[in-house]
Amino acid sequence: MVWCSGWRLASAVSNAGGLGLIGSGSMHPDVLREHIQKCKQATANPFGVNVPLLYPEIDRLMEVIVDEKVKIVFTSAGNPKTWTAFLKNRGITVAHVVSSASFAQKSEEAGVDAIVAEGFEAGGHNGREETTTLCLVPLVCDAVKIPVIAAGGIASGRAVLAAEALGASGVQVGTRFAASAESSAHDNYKNRVANSTEGETRLTLKQLTPVRLIKNNFYQKIVEAEKSGASAEELKKLLGKGRAKHGIFEGNLEEGELEIGQGAVFVKKIKPASEILHELWSDYLLAKKKLSN
Amino acid sequence: MVWCSGWRLASAVSNAGGLGLIGSGSMHPDVLREHIQKCKQATANPFGVNVPLLYPEIDRLMEVIVDEKVKIVFTSAGNPKTWTAFLKNRGITVAHVVSSASFAQKSEEAGVDAIVAEGFEAGGHNGREETTTLCLVPLVCDAVKIPVIAAGGIASGRAVLAAEALGASGVQVGTRFAASAESSAHDNYKNRVANSTEGETRLTLKQLTPVRLIKNNFYQKIVEAEKSGASAEELKKLLGKGRAKHGIFEGNLEEGELEIGQGAVFVKKIKPASEILHELWSDYLLAKKKLSN
Numbered sequence: 001m002v003w004c005s006g007w008r009l010a011s012a013v014s015n016a017g018g019l020g021l022i023g024s025g026s027m028h029p030d031v032l033r034e035h036i037q038k039c040k041q042a043t044a045n046p047f048g049v050n051v052p053l054l055y056p057e058i059d060r061l062m063e064v065i066v067d068e069k070v071k072i073v074f075t076s077a078g079n080p081k082t083w084t085a086f087l088k089n090r091g092i093t094v095a096h097v098v099s100s101a102s103f104a105q106k107s108e109e110a111g112v113d114a115i116v117a118e119g120f121e122a123g124g125h126n127g128r129e130e131t132t133t134l135c136l137v138p139l140v141c142d143a144v145k146i147p148v149i150a151a152g153g154i155a156s157g158r159a160v161l162a163a164e165a166l167g168a169s170g171v172q173v174g175t176r177f178a179a180s181a182e183s184s185a186h187d188n189y190k191n192r193v194a195n196s197t198e199g200e201t202r203l204t205l206k207q208l209t210p211v212r213l214i215k216n217n218f219y220q221k222i223v224e225a226e227k228s229g230a231s232a233e234e235l236k237k238l239l240g241k242g243r244a245k246h247g248i249f250e251g252n253l254e255e256g257e258l259e260i261g262q263g264a265v266f267v268k269k270i271k272p273a274s275e276i277l278h279e280l281w282s283d284y285l286l287a288k289k290k291l292s293n
Numbered sequence: 294m295v296w297c298s299g300w301r302l303a304s305a306v307s308n309a310g311g312l313g314l315i316g317s318g319s320m321h322p323d324v325l326r327e328h329i330q331k332c333k334q335a336t337a338n339p340f341g342v343n344v345p346l347l348y349p350e351i352d353r354l355m356e357v358i359v360d361e362k363v364k365i366v367f368t369s370a371g372n373p374k375t376w377t378a379f380l381k382n383r384g385i386t387v388a389h390v391v392s393s394a395s396f397a398q399k400s401e402e403a404g405v406d407a408i409v410a411e412g413f414e415a416g417g418h419n420g421r422e423e424t425t426t427l428c429l430v431p432l433v434c435d436a437v438k439i440p441v442i443a444a445g446g447i448a449s450g451r452a453v454l455a456a457e458a459l460g461a462s463g464v465q466v467g468t469r470f471a472a473s474a475e476s477s478a479h480d481n482y483k484n485r486v487a488n489s490t491e492g493e494t495r496l497t498l499k500q501l502t503p504v505r506l507i508k509n510n511f512y513q514k515i516v517e518a519e520k521s522g523a524s525a526e527e528l529k530k531l532l533g534k535g536r537a538k539h540g541i542f543e544g545n546l547e548e549g550e551l552e553i554g555q556g557a558v559f560v561k562k563i564k565p566a567s568e569i570l571h572e573l574w575s576d577y578l579l580a581k582k583k584l585s586n
Contacts, residue, residue, distance in 0.1 A: 100491050121425045129492030132414045132425040134446040135555045153427040162455035165580055198393050199422030229522050262428045287458055
């Protein structure tokens with residue numbers, strides 16, 4: 001949710017009854033502090049911060065989080081052993097994002113409170129196992145005793161119910177909110193997501209960190225580079241710096257990195273976060289009613 | 294289910310309360326006739342035949358199917374317009390396998406009775422869209438009025454319930470039965486499936502027909518060929534003829550094509566088909582009870 005989930009989206013989700021998360025992956029520490037402070041002003045409900053553990057200024061991000069008395073932290077993209085004890089000792093609830101049952105076990109051993117099991121269909125950075133949410137969630141539920149939150153492809157109320165059927169205690173929804181009214185993303189990006197068709201997202205850059213994005217000119221360049229046998233180093237050069245910002249925040253649809261999940265096909269219109277939450281909830285209730293008949 | 298699903302497996306599934314399917318993709322027409330006749334002797338319950346529409350001797354396969362009064366045909370890998378009317382005019386129920394909502398609509402227009410919506414996690418030949426079962430099933434259910442059968446990753450009773458939550462009227466289970474006692478596959482293959490770990494299957498040969506298989510020496514050769522910029526023609530040559538037979542039926546674990554789905558991780562032991570069905574059913578009922586509490 002880089003370049004999408006600032007205080008506006010997080011507080012809108014929390015005000016509507018969800019748990020809003022500020023995505024710190026695209027923020028400098030002082031920017032994160034500002035977003036946390038604004039989020040506290042905008043909602044009286046709980047919210048959290050997502051922290052990619054490979055973030056270069058991670059120490060300073062963590063300082064801000066503790067300083068601002070954030071109560072819930074979702075960590076991802078890194079070793080849960082490094083920061084879990086630090087956060088837990090300060091009374092913070094920790095969930096860690098994984099793409100395999102073996103990492104779920106390692107996270108449980110590291111002391112996290114909950115696991116986010118994120119499948120292949122998820123947008124943005126993704127695991128190397130390519131295990132889909134349908135296979136991953138029951139696997140992770142069997143592997144750990146702590147609550148499991150399903151992520152990846154959770155873009156309809158039916159998918160929320162399916163996640164519950166698989167054993168999940170909750171769901172994490174990214175894609176639907178990336179194109180919400182309160183998302184910080186550029187309108188070009190939001191409209192591109194709303195107009196995307198099935199099969200248009202792809203997991204790519206597998207030699208670096210696999211990432212799911214909408215196919216565009218930049219994606220074609222990756223495909224061609226890979227076809228001609230490009231090394232990881234050459235791909236890194238092609239990716240360059242700031243591609244995600246360029247695509248998501250600045251709205252360059254052809255040269256930017258348009259991170260989004262397969263759930264993009266369920267986005268038909270840019271709507272306020274509260275409306276999305278209510279839609280997911282009523283679709284969930286309808287599906288649950290059908291299932292019990 | 295090539296080299297796995299002959300009359301033994303199909304009749305065992307039908308006798309246990311499922312709808313067994315004979316996979317004709319690996320059979321000459323006279324072999325198919327023999328399997329149908331033996332299946333009729335082995336079960337009084339309904340069973341069907343799966344026919345890949347790109348099969349070279351398709352006319353003769355269809356002749357055998359009509360001649361032997363098969364009542365249910367699942368078609369895949371081809372245009373549903375070509376054979377649906379022929380089969381329907383002879384009183385045969387037709388289901389067609391798709392990997393996208395747009396092909397589901399085309400299949401409904403072609404007059405099929407049901408759609409099999411098969412996601413990215415499925416074993417063997419697979420679609421180009423890479424849409425996972427969790428995303429595909431609700432999309433397909435929204436696109437057609439006829440019943441939808443979910444396939445791909447349906448390897449636990451919880452996944453059956455999840456498929457139902459997504460709107461499916463039924464499920465197609467491949468991987469769990471590929472390693473069953475009655476599967477015609479080689480014991481080496483079955484044991485390899487039972488011992489597989491998460492992330493070990495991969496969708497590959499995307500330049501030809503994408504296929505999901507267990508990573509082995511043959512798979513590594515594909516990866517290397519692709520890295521060095523191999524053309525479709527060169528990959529076809531590398532694949533050669535009879536790779537699936539070599540791996541699945543003859544049990545060559547390193548040079549054969551070990552087709553299987555992500556559900557392989559749910560296979561712990563080689564069991565009779567009836568036991569697998571009962572396990573799926575009791576896991577389903579348990580999950581349903583949990584969901585309604």
